[in-house]
Amino acid sequence: MTAGGNADPRPAPAGPVVPAVEDYPDGISSIDTGYVRPRLDASHLIVHRGRAAFVDTGTTHSVPRLLAGLDAKGVPREAVDWVFVTHIHLDHAGGAGALLEALPNARAVVHPRGAAHLADPTRLIASTRQVYGDEVYARLYGDIRPIPAERLVVTEDGTRLALAGRSFEFLHTPGHALHHHVILDRDARVLFSGDTFGISYREFDVDGRAFIMPTMPPTQFDPEQMHASIDRILALAPQAVFLTHYSRIVEIERLGRELRAGVRAYVALARHHAAAPERAARLAGDMFEWLSTALDAHGFDPDPAQRHALLDDDIGLNVQGLLTWLARCA
Ligand SMILES: [Zn+2]
Secondary structure: OOOOOOOOOOOOOOOOOOOOEEEEOOOEEEEEOOOOOOOOOEEEEEEEOOEEEEEOOOOHHHHHHHHHHHHHOOOOHHHEEEEEOOOOOHHHHOOHHHHHHHOOOOEEEEOOOOHHHHHOOHHHHHHHHHHHHHHHHHHHOOOOOOOOHHHEEEOOOOOEEEEOOEEEEEEEOOOOOOOOEEEEEOOOOEEEEEOOOOEOOHHHOEOOEOOOEOOOOOOOOOHHHHHHHHHHHHHOOOOEEEEOOOEEEOOHHHHHHHHHHHHHHHHHHHHHOOOOOOHHHHHHHHHHHHHHHHHHHHOOOOOHHHHHHHHHHHHHHHHHHHHHHHHHHO
């Protein structure tokens, strides 16, 4: 998912009621940001020796949920040192400014290509309003608060930052966006991947096994960079990866292989339809068919309505990203 998400959210698919905060090993919890539908968009909270860091924030509307998550974990607001944003798309960083206003000691950590937009979100706001219109913009994103320059920390590839002595390493991983970095927690052997390692909605889990798919939004999607970034993550052999959409996955080697197959397939479909009239519709149709075949093999519920409800927004975004990329290479 990216700045966009769903312009006109449909009702969430039926499912079990899931708690807003879910706990994992090593002091890591996921908090549902409430963006669009349940279990679409996660913030992660890391608590270590009484200090805390967030990874991604959802939107400004998500901030009360994040603060409630802190309360639920018994962490005072003064104990939050870091707000790590994986990239500046609004479902990841839209709430960072408002969150920092509630956290007196925290600083935001951002890729160098994203820093100026967090300090002055005017352009981010204008472009999003232009795409979605004022009403949808207000409903999905709310007011985006600027972050004072002295509260921004800009990473280099390989930057390490500590949370009460626990080290987090930032790796620049283009592919989904040029302003994307991922965060490696070497001690826990886990990685926070934002959108670089794709999307895995928990609704697709079958017998505890995850289903994964790439996310390729406009305007900076690049398949070669995406493959290289996925390979870089696989080479680190993490035990688990925390995705923003949605939270913890294991079996990283298998999922990495499947993710790479998805990238190759989508790119081949895009090239195949590049010159066709109505290429966006054809590409969307073929992408749904490809995913449906993969979901059949995965053993997922064959009901097409359920599949469309879970897939169509991301397919639409991927089509735009692929066509933008093709136009850029032409
Ligand atoms: Zn996203």
